[in-house]
Amino acid sequence: MDALDASVPTISPGRPFRASVTTFRALMGSGFRRYATYRQATVAGTFTNIVFGFLRCYVLLAVAAGTVGATAGGYDARQLATFVWVGQGLLNVVGLWGWVDLSERIRTGDIVADLVRPVSPVIAYLAADLGRGGHALLTRVGPPVLVGALFFPLATPSRWLTAPLFAVSVLLAVVGSFGCRYLVNATAYWLGDARGPLVFWTLGSGVLAGLYFPLRLLPDWLAVTLWVATPLPGLLQTPLDVLVERDPPALQVGLVALQAVWAVIMLALAGWVQRRAERRLVVQGG
Amino acid sequence: MGELRAYAALFGGRLRSATAYRASFAVELVTNAAGTAIDVATVFVFYRTAAVVGGFTLDEALLMTGITAFAFVLADLTVGNIDQLETYVRTGRLDAVLVRPLAVLPQLVLADLPLRKLMRLAVGLSVLGVALARNDIDWTAGRVLLLVTAPISGAVLFGAIFVLSAATAFWWVDSGKLGHGFTYGGRDFTSYPITVYGSWFRTLFAYGLGFGFVSYQPALTLLGRADPLGLPAWAGYLSPLVALAAVGVAAVVWRSGVRHYRSTGS
Secondary structure: OHHHOOOOOOOOOOOHHHHHHHHHHHHHHHHHHHHHOOHHHHHHHHHHHHHHHHHHHHHHHHHHHOOOOOOEOOEOHHHHHHHHHHHHHHHHHHOOOOOOHHHHHHHHOOHHHHHOOOOOHHHHHHHHHHHHHHHHHHHOOHHHHHHHHHHOOOOOOOOOOHHHHHHHHHHHHHHHHHHHHHHHHHOHHHHOOOHHHHHHHHHHHHHHOOOOOOHHHOOHHHHHHHHHHOOHHHHOHHHHHHHOOOOOHHHHHHHHHHHHHHHHHHHHHHHHHHHHHHHHOOOOOO | OHHHHHHHHHHHHHHHHHOOOHHHHHHHHHHHHHHHHHHHHHHHHHHHHOOOEOOEOHHHHHHHHHHHHHHHHHHHHHHHHHHHHHHHHHHOOHHHHHHOOOOHHHHHHHHOOOHHHHHHHHHHHHHHHHHHHHOOOOOOHHHHHHHHHHHHHHHHHHHHHHHHHHHHHHHOOOOHHHHHHHHHHHHHHHOOOHHHOOHHHHHHHHHHOOHHHOOHHHHHHHHOOOOOOOOOHHHHHHHHHHHHHHHHHHHHHHHHHHHHOOOOOO
């Protein structure tokens, strides 16, 4: 009965840093395990990702085939296919959709249990979300990429820098996405229910993060504005651009740096909003 | 009469609960309309890159997108929320639905009617209107009839797919987003000329599931274009039959699903 063992990680008051790391790791593990129990949902979600992979891949390839030089937005056919199929997996790692934990807890009043804990809710949920992302990385990326590779020629990275930069970029995408989702969910502190903002987020994030089409297909001024003025391209488009080597190395590093700036801003904003909310919160429910 | 009053009460309850959080409901109304607008904007983005995609121009593709958008919105607005069935099955709330002396499907549909999608209807209709204006269509009685029957048949087909997808929850409770591949996936499939898809994938979705008859075949007939994939011109008029067949299948599956249902006991 190992799984039901009631031991808790030892937190020593004399070593606060180590204590925080232990807590953070325990919360991450809980996030990982929670999603590991949704096995059937993982299978169903993967199937849907694959169907949309085919749909988007065929349409983008047809668009590229209709241009002079057979490139769309600066991507050739292999890069487009890689963009779509890895994107269908990465979508779950980044966790663009479906996270309503916080808003539901605010609506029901359960949030009060999070507030009495000695860890800030932003940190606690971030840790759990990184665990969730880790689980998705292990289970949700492989199948669509495999199917994509079976049916379409994919691009393989040729620069050594691509692999480490992609890893950093994915991590930043998860953190940035978490910050955005936390803020969207936190509107429930003021609205009582975050359904409206959540729908708004689902729509906006899908199209502006580069899921429906690579943002490079947009006019340059619009694409640059999105990159600089919003965190959204950093959630999907930037890691995918890094992976398919769309730009020269220097520009790729620059884009990831921009992504990091946005991730920090969103996280800080989430922390600030949480503190503001705590000052005015009236817990619902009885 | 009593039955109708019961359905009206269900719908009234839905109306009150949807509007309970006004700010959220207003945001939902607007964003749902924006959803359809984004789908259409995506088509423009693609045609910004290439003048011809899959052998069709922007205006021709827009006609397909318009028929699809309108048909899908009609279906989504009326039976779309049946995909909540999974929650009903998992939580055991379906028990309460089953013990009432009313049919299961209408109860679920009315109790969950997604009013927030109301504004989508206007967007879908205007896209179709714009597409019709931008194409030079040689109007005949047959084509006018087609313009009416195609979106309605498309809506019926999408509705049947919604019910079929939702019914998987009777056998597989955690089917989750599985159905979205066919409902939203079907919408995406038929938003573009089906010539863009690879052959086996196209055969499966267009002819196997019938999505080719939602917008592609009717649009070809409206435009007076021969099908590059070889179906005769009258194929555009087949949509009602395809929709009816889908409804037949959906009805059989739904009924056996309800019979198969065992409460979770919670």
